[in-house]
Amino acid sequence: MTTRDTLTPHDGTLRVLSTSDLAGIDITLADVVATVEQAYRTLAAGQSDNPRKLTVKPADGHSVSYAMLGRDGVCEVVAIKTSYKHGLDKGRAEQHYYTTLSIYDDVTGLPVAMMDCSRIGSLRTPAVSALLARECAAPDARTALVIGTGTQGRLALPFLLTTLPGLERLLLSGTHPQGIAAVRQELERHFPGRELELVTDLERAAGDADVIVATAGGHTDAAVQAGWLRPGTVAILVGHGLAPSTLHRADRVIATSEAQMRVTGTDLADGRGALPAVDVELPPVLAGVSKARTAPGQRIFAYNSGLVVTDIALGHRFAQLAAAQGLGTEVALWR
Known part of the structure; x- marks a missing residue:
């Protein structure tokens, strides 16, 4: 520290x-x-x-x-x-x-x-996602899904295991062989022996996941829909991979900064160009002033933008x- x-x-x-x-x-x-x-x-x-x-x-x-x-x-x-x-x-x-x-x-x-x-930046961003996951995940969270194998995707799972050591299933959605290999390498380096499941059915994987971290690039075809998520899921957006519905139909919305989300998250706006209000920001949650999750079954959308x-x-x-x-x-x- x-x-x-x-x-x-x-x-x-x-x-x-x-x-x-x-x-x-x-x-x-x-x-x-x-x-x-x-x-x-x-x-x-x-x-x-x-x-x-x-x-x-x-x-x-x-x-x-x-x-x-x-x-x-x-x-x-x-x-x-x-x-x-x-x-x-x-x-x-x-x-x-x-x-x-x-x-x-x-x-x-x-x-x-x-x-x-x-x-x-390559360390700070997945660390923030891991803090969001720790504060937003349901108490019985056991399965994590990472979408994307770029710079942020490669360290997403090791950081998640650092803040949520109870995770049992680790899922990865990716299409680039080099990126997939890099994700496996980083996971083995930090948490030797942990298994990684490469998924091809994104809808099924999203439905199984308790924690989703979307780190894909702007050209991805991946777009998790709100209807795929079960109660209690937290979906964290870093790059791309989540459809706007995961934000608009969320039971609760948390952001590192609401002001930044309104500037950089315009691709998530609805047909009127509007974004829903943020219920709470991450700093007061980490300070113990506010809570990210207020009920076990809430579907939470979390927006990770750097400060x-x-x-x-x-x-x-x-x-x-x-x-x-x-x-x-x-x-x-x-x-």
């Missing part, structure tokens, strides 16, 4: 952490979950700041860029995350994506680190581990 420390160098240098630097850092899934949960709790307590992100997109839509500023009240750091994707008008192989996180110590006023943020405070907390944790291991390059940027 990330805490206040003496990370900041006193000579004004900046520790730059590359993709390979971050790849060499060992961090447990439980550590990631605890760090992300603490960030939400701190936000709920009013100790952190998470303003709305800024977006820039050219008229022809060939690229999109975001800037997200935030402050973590436990670590006492300020950070800005940038995200830039180019080639949206081309195939995936021709697209370019870069994301960075720059952290500053808000006590000393000195820089801490700048890092590639791709691994941070920069979680990136900041996890990025700070990686900076701690990198400093302890002597990783990164110190750059005298302001000399």
Whole structure:
């Protein structure tokens, strides 16, 4: 779990952490979950700041860029995350994506680190899904279904088992052989010996599942319908794979941020362009102020959209581990 420390160098240098630097850092899934949960709790307590992100997109839509500023009240750091994707008008192989996180110590006023943020995001998002699952799942939840085998799908099951160790059946809906192999590899790495069932009948699998995490890409044909879900199911949307009906016919709706859901979840709108109200957000649930599930048989829809405070907390944790291991390059940027 990330805490206040003496990370900041006193000579004004900046520790730059590359993709390979971050790849060499060992961090447990439980550590990631605890760090992300603490960030939400701190936000709920009013100790952190998470303003709305800024977006820039050219008229022809060939690229999109975001800037997200935030402050973590436990670590006492300020950070800005940038995200830039180019080639949206081309195939995936021709697209370019870069994301960075720059952290500053808000006590000393000195820089801490700048890092590639791709691994941070690849861990933060499934950790949030796992926290949503833990808070929303029915007490007797035993079966989990993951839809999609991309970056988010590959760690979805290990994180779910971290927060819901009572899960017995692990189902996967995917079509890409390399992605399926990667999901199996990650599951075996973190939970050796656990079996994975590859499913082809999505309707039947959704009907069996207590927890569904939809992580598929935008071109997927998968679309779980509300009528397929049995009472007590929680359906968590990260990418694609859930039909709008799972939201509109849910007994209860939870989101990491209702404001972000209304901006990024427009593809879920009904024929009038409307989205239902969110019953509760995740931060106060994790803080113990509110409850996600209020009855065992409720079908719950959960919307997972990232908040920069979680990136900041996890990025700070990686900076701690990198400093302890002597990783990164110190750059005298302001000399």
